[in-house]
Amino acid sequence: MSFRGFNRANASSGMGVSDQSKSTFLELQRKKVHRYVIFKIDEKKKEVVVDKIGGPAENYQDFSSSLPENDCRYAVYDFDFVTSDNCQKSKIFFIAWSPSTSRIRAKMLYATSKDRFRRALEGVHYQIQATDPTEMDIEVIRERAN
Structure with a gap:
């Protein structure tokens, strides 16, 4: 079964992960x-x-202003915060950015590759899927970290 040159075998396999992505x-x-x-x-x-x-x-x-307005991206953000008992902590967030204005092909490509890429990044604490900026607002991050 294929959709305009996009076959299911490729869609489910996802993309590879560059060595630079892992080391960064x-x-x-x-x-x-x-x-x-x-x-x-x-x-x-x-x-x-x-x-x-x-x-x-x-x-x-x-x-957040570095993410493209009309294209998908993956991102990791290292969030530093102070707990209620005054301890300095850090949590790493994985954000799958897929704005509603991006191309359908891009959304499909990022969606089918997300899990494989996410698994390559060991040590991520939280995952967020965002289609608009409000879904990944700093308050959302703060709430998830605490």
Whole structure:
């Protein structure tokens, strides 16, 4: 069964994960040298690659404004917060960004590759699927982390 050149075998297999994507995630997770990493699918290479990196001084507003308005992306964000008993903590969020205005083909490609890519990033605490900015607002992140 195929849909305009998009066959089900390819759809279920998902994209590969570039070595750079894995190593950049580890830098965020272990060394804390990045606040966030945004990933995109490179259809020619058939893998998920790094699209943009946010430095440790960048904040959530910098991150959310870096996501494209009309295209899908995957992202990880390292959220620092202080608990009610005054402990400094950090939680890593995986965000699947799929705005309603993006192309159907992009939505399908990102949806079918998400689980495989997400599994490659060991150490993610929370996952969020967002189709508009309100679904991944800083308050949503704060609420999930606590």
